[in-house]
Amino acid sequence: MSVKTDIFLGDSKDVLKQIPDNSVNLIFTSPPYADQRKSTYGGISPDKYVEWFLPISKELFRVLKPDGTFVLNIKEKVVKGERSTYVLELILAMRKQGWLWTEEFIWHKKNSFPGKWPNRFRDSWERLLQFNKQRKFNMYQEEVMVPMGDWAKSRLKNLSETDKKRENSKVGSGFGKNVSNWLNRDKAYPTNVLHLATECNNKNHSAAFPESLPEWFIKLFTKEGDMVLDPFMGSGTTNFVARRMGRHSIGIEILSEYYNMVKSELEKSDLILFEPKANYEKTKSGRRKAIR
Amino acid sequence: MSVKTDIFLGDSKDVLKQIPDNSVNLIFTSPPYADQRKSTYGGISPDKYVEWFLPISKELFRVLKPDGTFVLNIKEKVVKGERSTYVLELILAMRKQGWLWTEEFIWHKKNSFPGKWPNRFRDSWERLLQFNKQRKFNMYQEEVMVPMGDWAKSRLKNLSETDKKRENSKVGSGFGKNVSNWLNRDKAYPTNVLHLATECNNKNHSAAFPESLPEWFIKLFTKEGDMVLDPFMGSGTTNFVARRMGRHSIGIEILSEYYNMVKSELEKSDLILFEPKANYEKTKSGRRKAIR
DNA sequence: GTTCCGCATGAATCGATAG
DNA sequence: ACTATCGATTCATGCGGAA
Numbered sequence: 001m002s003v004k005t006d007i008f009l010g011d012s013k014d015v016l017k018q019i020p021d022n023s024v025n026l027i028f029t030s031p032p033y034a035d036q037r038k039s040t041y042g043g044i045s046p047d048k049y050v051e052w053f054l055p056i057s058k059e060l061f062r063v064l065k066p067d068g069t070f071v072l073n074i075k076e077k078v079v080k081g082e083r084s085t086y087v088l089e090l091i092l093a094m095r096k097q098g099w100l101w102t103e104e105f106i107w108h109k110k111n112s113f114p115g116k117w118p119n120r121f122r123d124s125w126e127r128l129l130q131f132n133k134q135r136k137f138n139m140y141q142e143e144v145m146v147p148m149g150d151w152a153k154s155r156l157k158n159l160s161e162t163d164k165k166r167e168n169s170k171v172g173s174g175f176g177k178n179v180s181n182w183l184n185r186d187k188a189y190p191t192n193v194l195h196l197a198t199e200c201n202n203k204n205h206s207a208a209f210p211e212s213l214p215e216w217f218i219k220l221f222t223k224e225g226d227m228v229l230d231p232f233m234g235s236g237t238t239n240f241v242a243r244r245m246g247r248h249s250i251g252i253e254i255l256s257e258y259y260n261m262v263k264s265e266l267e268k269s270d271l272i273l274f275e276p277k278a279n280y281e282k283t284k285s286g287r288r289k290a291i292r
Numbered sequence: 293m294s295v296k297t298d299i300f301l302g303d304s305k306d307v308l309k310q311i312p313d314n315s316v317n318l319i320f321t322s323p324p325y326a327d328q329r330k331s332t333y334g335g336i337s338p339d340k341y342v343e344w345f346l347p348i349s350k351e352l353f354r355v356l357k358p359d360g361t362f363v364l365n366i367k368e369k370v371v372k373g374e375r376s377t378y379v380l381e382l383i384l385a386m387r388k389q390g391w392l393w394t395e396e397f398i399w400h401k402k403n404s405f406p407g408k409w410p411n412r413f414r415d416s417w418e419r420l421l422q423f424n425k426q427r428k429f430n431m432y433q434e435e436v437m438v439p440m441g442d443w444a445k446s447r448l449k450n451l452s453e454t455d456k457k458r459e460n461s462k463v464g465s466g467f468g469k470n471v472s473n474w475l476n477r478d479k480a481y482p483t484n485v486l487h488l489a490t491e492c493n494n495k496n497h498s499a500a501f502p503e504s505l506p507e508w509f510i511k512l513f514t515k516e517g518d519m520v521l522d523p524f525m526g527s528g529t530t531n532f533v534a535r536r537m538g539r540h541s542i543g544i545e546i547l548s549e550y551y552n553m554v555k556s557e558l559e560k561s562d563l564i565l566f567e568p569k570a571n572y573e574k575t576k577s578g579r580r581k582a583i584r
Numbered sequence: 585g586t587t588c589c590g591c592a593t594g595a596a597t598c599g600a601t602a603g
Numbered sequence: 604a605c606t607a608t609c610g611a612t613t614c615a616t617g618c619g620g621a622a
Contacts, residue, residue: 080427081392081394081427082392082393082394082427083393083394083395083396085383085384085387085393088380088383088384089384091377091380092377092380092381095377100373100374101374101375101377102373102374102375102411102412103375103412104375106398106400106417106485108398108400108485112483116433116481118431119394119427119428119429119431120394120395121433121481121482121483121484122481122483122484123483123484124483124484124485125398125483125484125485135372135373135374135411136411137411139410139411141408141413148614148615188613188614188615189408189413189414189613189614190413191404191413191414191415191416191417192413192414192415192416192417193398193400193416193417322595324595325595327595365595366595367595369595369596369597370596370597370598373597373598401595401615402615402616403594403614403615403616404594404596404614404615405593405594405595405596405597405613405614406594406596406612406613406614406615407596407597407598407611407612407613407614408597408598408611408612408613409596409597409598409599409612410598410599411598412596412597412598414596414597414613414614415595415596415597418595489615489616489617490594490595490615490616491594491616491617492592492593492594492615492616492617500595501595
């Protein structure tokens with residue numbers, strides 16, 4: 001019942017070699033984006049980006065289970081007024097490594113950074129590239145079903161009486177057969193466009209993405225006890241979410257600053273686990289508040 | 293004050309040769325998507341897609357003004373459980389022709405085709421690739437500003453409705469009062485994500501995209517009296533919208549069925565222009581009703 | 585005249601069946 | 604083996620008739 005969260009300090013290209021073949025159910029990551037400033041760490045220049053990434057994606061291919069999934073959050077930068085093409089080239093190159101480019105989800109960032117340029121609007125979306133090793137992979141679609149749209153809502157008014165009856169039958173005389181029907185009608189399968197706000201209010205760690213992003217894909221592609229990997233851990237968002245959701249996880253980070261931060265956070269939560277339950281509940285609740 | 297709308301029957305690859313260099317302000321088009329069914333007309337196979345398109349994009353480069361813009365609406369199909377890569381390859385190939393890949397807008401299709409598959413959700417977005425000949429191009433950003441309040445919801449739809457009102461009042465009793473009201477509101481610049489529903493309900497013409505799509509880009513990249521080109525005219529949506537907005541336009545269509553349909557529509561509206569004003573109002577109103 | 589509901593209809597995709 | 608056709612799945616939208 002205990003969830004393992006293992007983190008490593010080092011370069012993914014090397015560290016991944018320690019991870020056994022076919023052992024990971026989901027890889028979710030947001031690698032450092034290409035950057036002109038080579039001085040900054042992680043500032044891989046757009047020209048070298050594919051070359052830099054391929055050795056890593058090769059290792060990722062090895063460690064991923066055949067029915068597992070790799071989700072890559074990425075967006076090309078603008079260079080000299082033009083979108084860079086390294087993401088396109090990366091997709092083509094990864095296919096040559098054996099990856100299947102199954103799908104491209106869009107993350108629509110509802111509150112994108114404000115700004116205005118003479119010949120460009122705000123960039124409010126990012127790619128979530130889904131890669132697989134084979135056509136058949138695990139996907140738990142029901143886990144991410146969403147409430148139906150306006151059509152159902154607006155028409156739900158008149159149905160409310162009926163709904164109450166059905167609800168009553170459920171509570172009262174055992175199974176209402178209608179309930180399952182109704183429940184199914186209430187929810188719809190999502191699309192490949194995700195509408196999420198960016199988290200702009202976190203004090204300490206500037207995560208690349210909101211928790212709900214890895215959460216959605218972890219729900220969709222793994223079940224409890226599965227293994228999640230983030231080869232560019234950063235502030236550890238993927239791993240913390242996986243942990244909370246009862247998935248084992250591995251995180252790799254090259255910068256000791258981030259690594260230590262995540263490490264101390266994990267130790268804190270480990271301590272909490274050893275406390276009596278009453279205290280745990282209390283602390284847990286406090287911590288949650290603090291995070292928000 | 294007269295707006296020219298010229299349509300041609302034939303293959304864009306050939307017909308475009310008749311159009312002079314540097315004469316078009318905006319190219320907006322949605323080419324036939326790659327299709328497995330080779331028997332159907334327009335079913336260009338994914339393998340041949342780039343090869344098929346490049347001669348055309350070369351001509352488009354020639355006819356576009358240096359400060360003009362080319363907007364390409366396209367989305368790759370799924371083939372054997374995997375997204376085809378022809379769009380990625382096309383972007384790379386067009387850059388070698390001299391095109392700058394300035395931006396990629398996302399069209400979020402609010403009402404995408406339903407369906408459920410074991411390993412895939414509904415596809416509810418398409419690409420709107422913006423290409424330019426040079427870094428400096430004409431962009432009238434103020435024209436597509438949106439009211440602040442309507443952000444989350446269907447902002448473009450509102451704009452479109454407003455435009456229709458404005459159009460009506462313009463044609464009828466001079467400039468409408470609504471316009472000034474609307475103009476006084478606080479407005480914000482949009483982002484590169486467009487939220488539009490597909491028009492699935494029109495009886496006669498089944499357009500690939502809703503009118504608000506070309507409308508938005510025509511507003512953004514042209515002014516009145518400019519020249520708009522659609523090399524894959526289809527049912528003529530781009531041209532009719534351009535016409536309504538006071539832009540000259542050229543449409544090219546290879547299927548005589550579509551060509552004739554657009555031609556007769558255009559002749560109808562030419563006749564209307566010659567009628568006395570009272571009759572025109574009546575007819576116009578009737579036509580609008582019929583369309584709805 | 586509003587508001588409300590019924591209904592047809594999509595740039596879809598998969599898997600099975602048939603030639 | 605490989606390709607062509609078909610049925611099943613499923614939901615936001617707007618028109619048209621009804622209350």
